[in-house]
Structures are given as C-alpha cells and as structure tokens.
Amino acid sequence: MKIAIKRSDGGISIMHLLNDDELESSLQKWRDVHVDEYVSHEIVTEADLPQDRLFRNAWGHDLKVDMAKAREIHMDKIRKARDKAMKALDVETLKGRDVQAQKQVLRDIPQTFDLSVATTPEELTELWPDGLVP
Numbered sequence: 001m002k003i004a005i006k007r008s009d010g011g012i013s014i015m016h017l018l019n020d021d022e023l024e025s026s027l028q029k030w031r032d033v034h035v036d037e038y039v040s041h042e043i044v045t046e047a048d049l050p051q052d053r054l055f056r057n058a059w060g061h062d063l064k065v066d067m068a069k070a071r072e073i074h075m076d077k078i079r080k081a082r083d084k085a086m087k088a089l090d091v092e093t094l095k096g097r098d099v100q101a102q103k104q105v106l107r108d109i110p111q112t113f114d115l116s117v118a119t120t121p122e123e124l125t126e127l128w129p130d131g132l133v134p
Contacts, residue, residue: 001020002049007037008038015041050065052122074125078129079109081133082106
C-alpha cells in the first residue's frame with residue numbers, strides 16, 4: 001500500500017506500507033518526526049504518481065509536478081554544472097590565460113537562460129545551456 005502524505009509546505013511524502021494494519025501507527029510515527037508538517041493523506045497507486053522521479057521534490061498535493069519548483073530544481077543542477085566549469089576556468093586563469101569573457105557567460109546563465117518556455121517536466125529536462133557539460 002502506498003500513502004501520499006500531504007505536507008504543509010505544499011509537497012508530498014510517499015509512504016510504503018507492507019501491512020494495511022500499520023496505517024494509523026505509521027502515520028503517527030511520521031507525524032511525531034515531522035512535527036506540524038502533516039496536512040492529510042490518501043491511499044494511492046503507482047499509476048497515480050508521476051512516472052518520472054527526476055523532479056520528485058516538485059510533486060504537489062495534486063500528485064503532479066509543480067513546474068515552478070521543477071524549474072528551480074533544474075536551475076540548481078545547471079548552477080552546479082556551471083560552478084564546476086568556473087573552477088576549471090580558475091585553473092586557466094592561474095596559468096595566465098584570459099578567460100574573463102567565458103567566466104562572465106557562465107555567471108550570466110541563471111539570469112539569461114530561460115526555463116519558463118518548458119511547460120512539462122519532459123520539456124524541462126531537454127533544456128540545457130550550450131557548451132555546459134551536465
């Protein structure tokens with residue numbers, strides 16, 4: 001049995017129970033650990049949940065991907081890749097090479113790379129800045 005626990009932050013937690021008799025005690029244990037986070041719960045099936053778990057932390061109470069949160073998650077991944085590229089350019093700077101223009105392009109990515117054009121999680125995963133290694 002799968003339980004979708006709706007949290008006060010708008011997200012959900014999925015609980016897997018092996019025995020239906022454990023529902024109330026398991027929910028109470030969850031509430032004890034996650035004080036003031038419980039809103040409600042519902043029994044769900046695998047088919048009710050989004051198939052792609054890439055944006056799992058963006059699932060909302062409606063069991064769909066909240067695209068605003070998914071864009072934040074994706075931009076965080078882009079930032080991590082950008083930071084890695086920046087470190088590589090720092091090495092080039094130490095070698096005496098002028099890489100300031102390249103570094104500025106990387107710095108500008110969060111402001112210039114538009115993720116709002118993606119309307120689905122699948123479209124979002126396809127968006128990645130040119131030249132940046134995932």
